[in-house]
Amino acid sequence: MTETTETVTAKAPHAADSRGGRAARRTAGPRTHRPGDTTRRRLLQRLTPWLFLVVPLVFLVTFTYVPVANMVFYSFTDWDGVSPDRNFTGVDNYTQIFTRPELFRVFFVSGYYLAASVVQIVVALYFATVLSFSLRFRNLFKGILFFPYLINGVAIGFVFLYFFQDGGTLDSVLSWFGADPDHAWLGDPTSANTSLAGVSVWRFTGLNFVLFLGAIQSVPGELYEAAQLDGATRWQQFRHIIAPSIKPVLSLSIILAISGSLSVFEIPYIMTGGATGTSTFVIQTVKLAFQFNKTGLASAAAVVLLLIILLITWIQRRLVPDEKVDLA
Secondary structure, X not given: OHHHHHHHHHHHHHHHHHHXXXXXXXXXXXXXXXXXXXXXXXXXHHHHHHHHHHHHHHHHHHHHHHHHHHHHHHOOEOOOOOOOOOOEOOXXXXXXXXXXXXXXXXXXXXXXHHHHHHHHHHHHHHHHHHHHOOOOOHHHHHHHHHHHHHOOHHHHHHHHHHHHOOOOHHHHHHHHXXXXXXXXXXXXXXXXHHHHHHHHHHHHHXXXXXXXXXXXXXXXXXXXXXXHHOOOOHHHHHHXXXXXXXXXXXXXXXXXXXXXXXXXXXXXXXXXXXXXXXXXXXXXXXXXXXXXXXXXXXXXXXXXXXXXXXXXXXXXXXXXOOOOOOOO
């Protein structure tokens, strides 16, 4: 019995030393890292953002830059879109675009849509300014203005095709006021392009309206309150508060208006198919590629359109550079 007690007593200090050693190791602080671990961690931190960008970059290159590069290559050939033969023709396709009147004339049709873009910007800016103030049923009016932009362009084309046809909705409404309804709205180039441009105003005003309204509502309300205390009228508030605040958005709307007027497609294609002088540059390019099998010439036309839009955007940004708006 005495030996057993002495044995346990002798082993106890060793157990205490073991527990104390483990406790000391736990409180000794973090283990020192080797230089290789630090380098590996820094490399992983640098690569992590690119790992998230791999998939978007693959899609961007595959579906944007590669097709554009192919389009530029095709523009220097006489490829028909089907044959494996692609004969290099130099700048012959570009020469045809600028020397054949029937190919370059379609740019003048864009003038109708450019004028319509000015109208829709003015209308959208007016309603965005009015509805930014306290007004009864303003949420209802916001929905009404934005709703046309949500409708599919093909559906809009078919609806207005019936609206403008002989004896259609427009002629019926005009007959109520005693006007002569005997008019072919889509029968001659001037009235047809004017009608189609009016449809684009009806459809895209909502987009500009939402852009302007968001910019106006981002202005601090204290500025309006201070202006009202100073006796500023609505026009003065628009001139000195709203107009400077929406300058970047207005610049964006102008770029979208110019590029959109040059690349109009679905509404005139559905309503007239490019007949009666309503063919736009995009409609003509599609017909060259898929109806006349001149993919090389169509590619050259697409490259010219891209360069014109880039040039106009660059000029606009040079004339109206982005400035920091400070309304404080």
